[in-house]
Amino acid sequence: MHWISPIRRVTSSVTWGWYAISLSWGGIAVLLHQTPHQFHGLPTIGTIIFIVDLVLYTAITLALLLEAAVPPEGSKPWEGPPSFAARVLHIKQPPDLFFAPISLLAFATIIFNTSYYGTPHCGRWLILTLNALFWVYTGVSLLLALVLGWWIPYTRTTPADHYPIVNVLPYFPPMLSGTMAGVLAPHQAPAQAIPMLVGGTTMQGFGFLMFLVVLVQSCSAVGTEGLPIPAHRPEMFIAVGPPSFTIIAMISMAAAAVEKLPTHYISSASSVRTADVLLVVAVAASLFLWTLAFFLFGMGALSMLESLWHRTIRFEQIWWCMVFPITGFVLATIDLGEYLNSEPILWVGTGMTLFQVCLWLAITICQLWEWGGKRAI
Template identity: 40%
Template sequence: MSSLLGLVLHLDEYREHRALLTRFYTHRYAFRGTLADPEEAYLIPTAALGFATILFGIQVYGVPSCGEWLGYVQLVLFWIYVAIATCLAVGLNWHLYRSRMATRQPFCLVRLLPSFPAMLAGTTASLLAKTQPTHFSIPILIAGTTLQGFGFMISIFILAEYFWSLHYDGLAPMRRRPQMFIAIGPPAFTAVALMGMAEIAKNKFPIYYIPTASSVNTADVLIILTVFLSIFLWIFAFFLWMIGWLSIFAAHHEWKFDITWWATVFPNTGFALATIKIGDLLDSAPIKWVGSAATIIQVLLWLGCFGLHIWAYFTRRTLWPGMDEGFGPDEHVDQSLDMEGNISVHKTHSP
C-alpha cells in the first residue's frame, strides 16, 4: 500500500512540474513574474517536493536493484535537498514577508507551502537512512528530525490563523475549499516521519545514544514515544480531513474543477500513510483496514483529478490564460491574463 501511495505522489508531482517547465520555457519572463504573483509565489516550493518524490522513487525502486554506488548518490542528493529546503524556508519566506505577499494571498493555508520541503525532510530521512552505514545514517536522522520540527512549528502559527479565519469569516468560497486539505499535511507527514525515523533508529542508534540516559535503550524509548505522539497527531489530521470533506460536500452544487482540486491528493496521502504506519507498529488489523480504505480513496482521487484535468484542459476551463491565476475567489474576470504574467484583466467583485 505504501508503494502504491508513493506512486500516486510521484505522478502528481511529475504532472505539475512538467507543465511548469513547459510554461517557463515558452515564456521567458513567466518565472520572474511568478515571484511577484500571490497566486504563484507560494507554489514555488512544490518544485522541491518534486525533488523529494524523486528521491523516494530512487530509494524504493532503484537502490535495491543497483550497486552500493547508488546509495552514496542518494546520500549526496539528500544533503543537497536539505540545503534547498533550508534556503526555501528562509529565503522565500523572507521574500514573502518583505513584499507583504500575504496581504494579496486570499487563502492563508497556502502560506504553509514554503516550509513544506523542510517538513518532508523527515520522511525523506526515514527512507534513505535505512540503507546507509551507521556513521552516515545517524546524521541523516538528526537532520530529518531538525527540519521536520522546524516545518511543524512554523505550521502551527499558520494553522492558528486558519482556525481564526474559520471562526470569524466562515468557510472559504468553493473554489478554495479543496485547499483546506493542505492543513492535513503538517500533522500527517510529521507522524509518518517520526515513526519512520524511530524504526530506523532501532537498528542505527547505539543502545545508550543519550549519555545521561544510560539505564534505558534509547531507540526503544524513542519508538514508544513516537507511536503515541503520532496517534495524537493522527486524530488532529483526521479532524482536518473531516472538516475538509464536509465543507466540500456542503457546496456540491458549486463544484467546478480547477487546479486547486489537486490539493486533495498530496496532503491526504500523508494521512493515509500515517494510518498505515500506526496500524503496522501497533499490529492492529482494524487500523490496517482503515489504511487500506484510505489508500483506495487516494488512488480514486488521483484518477478523478487526472481525468477531470484532461477534460478541463481541452474544454479550456483550466491551464488557459485568465482561468487559473491572478484573481481571487470573490472576483469575476472579464478579460484574460497573458502567459507572461502581465495582468490585462478587468475585475469586478461578485455580489
C-alpha cells in the same frame, strides 16, 4: 493569436501550481508501495506511475525553463516585455510566491520513489547518491523557507483570495526532510544514517512548529470570517499534510534509529536504549497527531461535500491540493496500524488507499477533460 506556436500555447500557461500534479502522482506511487495488503502486479503499477511522475516533473520543468529562456514573441506594442519576476521566476502575481515550494515537494516524492523502486535493483552507488540528494534537498528547502519567510512579510505579500493555510507552503519542504530521512536512513551505513536522522528531526520540528503558527491563523480566519468560498475549499486539505507527514517522519526515523543508533546514543541515559525510547515516544505522540489530522480532514471533507451538494463548485486545477495531503493521512494511518500491530487499522488503511486512488483517478480524468475542452476551444 496566430503567432504563438502550439508548444508555446501550453508552456505559457504553466505555473508553479502545476507541480501539484507531479506531486500527486508521486504520492500515489509511494502509497501503492506502502499499502499493507499487496497483490501480484501492484509493484509494477506503482513503478509505471512513478515513471509517469518523472515525465510530468520533467515536462513542467522544461516548460518553465523555456518560458524563462525564450521571450514571448508577438506581444502588443503597448504591453511591453514581461518583467524578470514574471518571465524567469514565474511570479506573475504576488500569491504565486506561496506555490513555488511545491516544486521541491514534488522532487521529494521522486527521491522517495527512487529509494522504494530503485534501491532493490541498483548497487551501492544509488544509496550514496540518495544520501547526497538528501543534504542538497535539505539545504535548498531550508534556504527557500528562510528567503520566503523574510521576503513575504518584507513585501507585505498575502495569499489574497486563497485560504490562509497556504502560508505554510514555504515551510512544507523542510518537513519532508524528516520523512526523507526515515525513508533513506535504513539503507545507509550508520556513519551516514545518524547525521541524516539528526538533520531530519531538526527540519521536521522546524516545519511542524511553523505549521502550528499558520494553523492558528487559519482557524482564527475561519472563526471570524467563516468557511472559505467554495472555489478555495480544496486548499483546506493542505492542513492535513503536516501532522500526517510528521507521524510518518517520527515513526520511520525512530524505527531506523533502532537499527542505526548506538545502544546509548544519549550517554547520560545509560539504563535504556536510546532508540527504543524514541520509538515508543514517536508512536505515542503520533496518536494525538493522527486525531488532529483526522479533524482537519473532516473539516475539509464536510466543506467540499456541502459545495458539491449545492453545486457551488466546479473542477479547477487547485483540486490537486487535496491529493498529496490526504495521501499522507492514509500513509500515517498505515504506519500506526503496523506499529500498533493492529490488523483492523491496516484494513482501514487499505480501504483508505482504495478511496484515495479513486480520488486521484477522478481528478486526473477531470484535468484531462478540462485540457481537452480548452484545446477544442
